[in-house]
Amino acid sequence: MRKTLPKKGRGWRDLETRMGRMRKGDMDWRRGRHSFHVWYGGDGLFEIQKRAYAMFMQENGGGVGRTFMSLKIMEDEVIDFGAGLLNAPKAVGHITSGGSESIFVAMKAARDWARVKLPGARRPEVVIPYSGHPTFNRAADYLGLTIKRVAVGSDYRADAAAMEKAITRNTIALVGSAVCFPFGVVDPIRDLGRVARRHGLWLHVDACVGGYTAPFVKKLGYPVPDFDFKVPGVCSMSADLHKYGFCAKGTSTVFYRNPGLAKYQPFDFKDWPQGRFECPNVASTRPGGSISAAWAVMNHLGEEGYLKLNKRLMRMRQRYINGIKAIDGLYIRGEPELLIVSYGSEVIDMGAVAEEMQRRKWFVGSQVSPPGIMIGLSLPHEAVVGEYLDDLSRSVTKAKKAGKGKRRRAVRSVY
Numbered sequence: 001m002r003k004t005l006p007k008k009g010r011g012w013r014d015l016e017t018r019m020g021r022m023r024k025g026d027m028d029w030r031r032g033r034h035s036f037h038v039w040y041g042g043d044g045l046f047e048i049q050k051r052a053y054a055m056f057m058q059e060n061g062g063g064v065g066r067t068f069m070s071l072k073i074m075e076d077e078v079i080d081f082g083a084g085l086l087n088a089p090k091a092v093g094h095i096t097s098g099g100s101e102s103i104f105v106a107m108k109a110a111r112d113w114a115r116v117k118l119p120g121a122r123r124p125e126v127v128i129p130y131s132g133h134p135t136f137n138r139a140a141d142y143l144g145l146t147i148k149r150v151a152v153g154s155d156y157r158a159d160a161a162a163m164e165k166a167i168t169r170n171t172i173a174l175v176g177s178a179v180c181f182p183f184g185v186v187d188p189i190r191d192l193g194r195v196a197r198r199h200g201l202w203l204h205v206d207a208c209v210g211g212y213t214a215p216f217v218k219k220l221g222y223p224v225p226d227f228d229f230k231v232p233g234v235c236s237m238s239a240d241l242h243k244y245g246f247c248a249k250g251t252s253t254v255f256y257r258n259p260g261l262a263k264y265q266p267f268d269f270k271d272w273p274q275g276r277f278e279c280p281n282v283a284s285t286r287p288g289g290s291i292s293a294a295w296a297v298m299n300h301l302g303e304e305g306y307l308k309l310n311k312r313l314m315r316m317r318q319r320y321i322n323g324i325k326a327i328d329g330l331y332i333r334g335e336p337e338l339l340i341v342s343y344g345s346e347v348i349d350m351g352a353v354a355e356e357m358q359r360r361k362w363f364v365g366s367q368v369s370p371p372g373i374m375i376g377l378s379l380p381h382e383a384v385v386g387e388y389l390d391d392l393s394r395s396v397t398k399a400k401k402a403g404k405g406k407r408r409r410a411v412r413s414v415y
């Protein structure tokens, strides 16, 4: 039965109690039971986010230049910070609502650029690695593009040579990830840049996961392949602040190498009573709070804060990697550079492992092909490394016992 609006309004205490009750069945991310969905940078940062968000919660980030100069100043600063981190001195950027919106608008820009530069591409195609995020298919569905997925190499990275072979006269763009969601590895962006330039194509780098952590991890001395605007051929990039930028949900950034490419993003229209309507984003009304919270978090952390946090997270990541490798039958997929780690097995039914972990109240990121499990680490995972590994070890033992003489089952994805 449908609920009806209460006849009389309820007070805050009542509402708080009800909401508290409703969240009882939620995944307990504060105790690190999650694999992704929450990328948490600690209670202190959360407090800064909350206060800054609330301060501009009623303000509208749409049309910022004309109405709320405060938000325009903050957005410009955030974009400057991002452009600096991603080696993009002449870049034009925008804050969007998330990785998906950043990808949508970048694909729209690539499509409209190709209408001018590649008129022979009548049925525009985008070539992406098999590990690319589904949002590329979603955006293509909206934008009238076709996505061609190409198998990754044995190192789980995009296979630039195979992607080059997939190029046809309809191809308008290539995509690489830094890092990809399933395996946490950086694609060979330099190779993709060379291919893109050779064929005169647009290259988008999806750095939704890695954009705001890779620069710091690299500075800490870890090997991270080049993936940003330093690489010739990179035209646009998506980089999420609400993941490893540790900002409030609903905040990503999109960048273009120069204004000549960026001009294809906005929607520009004037045939209605209000006159000209020019908008770079998908949304017209935008939450001022996500802009102010991003500005506050980035200024609060500064380079020092991001380095400190990433150092701590990378150390924790090593404990997970060591522990997973120590479990007989499991192996880490590829050589993940940042904070997503994926593991699988040649001999154990990973579906059974995932199910047992799930039974033990871990929300695992199951993978279907190839079967495996991924985890995107952030601070709540620090306190539960031992517990996770113990449960994983027990789950593997159970799966091994149950699997004797049985056929391996397919893994059901829980994305």
Ligand SMILES: Cc1ncc(COP(=O)(O)O)c(C=O)c1O
Pocket (backbone or CB within 6 Å): 097, 098, 099, 100, 101, 103, 133, 135, 177, 179, 180, 181, 206, 208, 209, 240, 252
């Ligand atoms: C590599 C990658 N790209 C894009 C996205 C989509 O981002 P969002 O969920 O913020 O829309 C994700 C989400 O996890 C991602 O991992």
